[in-house]
Amino acid sequence: MKPGQITGKCLRGKESMVTGELQKSKGGAGFRGMPGRAGNTAAAFADQKKAKRKKVGEMIPRVIFLICGLLAVTFVLAISVYLIISGIPAIHEIGLVKFLFGTKWASTAANPSFGILPFILTSVYGTAGAVVIGVPIGLMTAVYLAKMAPTKPAAVIRTAVQLLAGIPSVVYGLVGMIILVPGIQNLFHLSSGATLLAAIIVLAIMILPSIINVSVTALEAVPKEYEEASIALGATDVETYLKVSVKAARSGIASSIVLGVGRAIGEAMAIIMVSGNVANMPGLLKSVRFMTTAIASEMSYAAVGSLQRNALFSIGLVLFVFIMLINGVLNTLIKGRSSGENES
């Protein structure tokens, strides 16, 4: 496999070199014809004009497509700038420490207080819980899917994963609300089953597809020789898959987990329906409110320009910072992986 890849690369490199030279000589020929020969100046002039028109005709699509490409950058900049501009005032007014580490959120009380530590901790705990449940199941499924499954079951599992990824989050929320919430209520004899536990279970299911998909890709990229060597040394196939393949694909698996974390921390609509939406400090069997659900639930009635509304933007900003950190980790993981592969 390796030598084939290399020759492919070389060929492609050569191809581009050849085309580059062709283009160069094409440009050169046009200019070389012009100087000196007095009789040909008129013709050359016309040619030049034609070339110029053609060049302008080529420039227009180029510029248009460049603008399209830059729009993506503009969107990112607009999102960051607007979140910062609208998130800073409330933080400034409340005080950064009081805002981030205050434990009481009472935005509509007569003497309002805006501490979002409960939201941050809930988001962190909820995501951690989802990872603890979702990663083992997702990873095991990925190993089975990538290494052991016969064609037919593999096709079934692949379709199932694809469909799980496609189900809208409100549908997860609805099923969780109707099945999980009463179930937890009866199981633990609570007054309401809308708890952090319900949200964790829903999130765990929702991050499964991302974990499985990315892990499967990473596991399938593990060179066969590694596994063959391990089996030749007397390991069973399951041992090989779990100890050799998973280890070789660890950076890909790590990025699948980080991706899952990103999905879980940003999810709003599914968990707003199952988590009870009360600004408690988090507890497994308490009604809680996440960063995302705090925004979703209060934004519709917060008056424009009020401190409450501005504080919601600040929560958005904090969430954005979290997401950026997660993206940063993901990027370094992916970069580390590609450079690691080049070395080996």
Place this chain on the structure above:
Amino acid sequence: MKVLLHICAAITVALLIFLLGYIFYRGIPNLTIPLLTTESSYLKNTIGILPNILNTLYIIIVTMVIVLPISVGAAIYLTEYASNKKLVSIIEFATEILTGIPSIIFGLVGMLLFTQLMGLQQGILAGGLTLVMMVLPTIVRTTQESLKTVPRSYREGAFALGAGKWYTIRTVVLPNAMDGIVTGCILAIGRIVGESAALLFTAGFGLVLNNFWHALTSSSATLTVALYVYASERGETDVAFAIAVVLIIITLLINFLADFAGRKLKTEK
């Protein structure tokens, strides 16, 4: 250990079967013709989801009309034109960031940008513009991938025959990358149909039947938002399950279409 692997794979499949089975079991009995063909009325105390079905359709149209040229253009720039490596990596980095941003943040920024700053009313237009930012990376990525699979020799052949770059792209490269663009569109439509958090404050909660032009600037709930409203604010779980069935059917259809387009892409190349 082997058993455990089997069990986990089985759990994944069982989850899906259970979810689909339960939703169909609860939803199909409530999926009546009047529900699908009328609008909700407080006077007659009836509930209908026709407005929400139409709103979903409207928002797909608005978003796709805007996002398709932009994202295909961006992909063409990245694969065909760009010579500046730094610029390419900046644009690609930006699309990666856009993929990672959660939808509630898009909702917040969409509300700030389109309803507050640009003065649009809550409605399909503001919602659609918000979704444009969200689904842009999806189409850019699939288009880029399929542009890359168009053999270099095709382009060289066209250049050798004297065709200009834009002419080559228009007549040779794009037609050969069509399947990838179609797949991207299908995936994007899937995301639009399933989206809710980004639309809460941009497209709004309105459950009234509007025509297309009116809906652009009046609060209009799509199917997902309507599901949320009926389930958690009005306590109408039967209606919510009926909507869930409609959503699941659309999801199944989209998955099937995307699969079909993807397979066609593979066999033709």
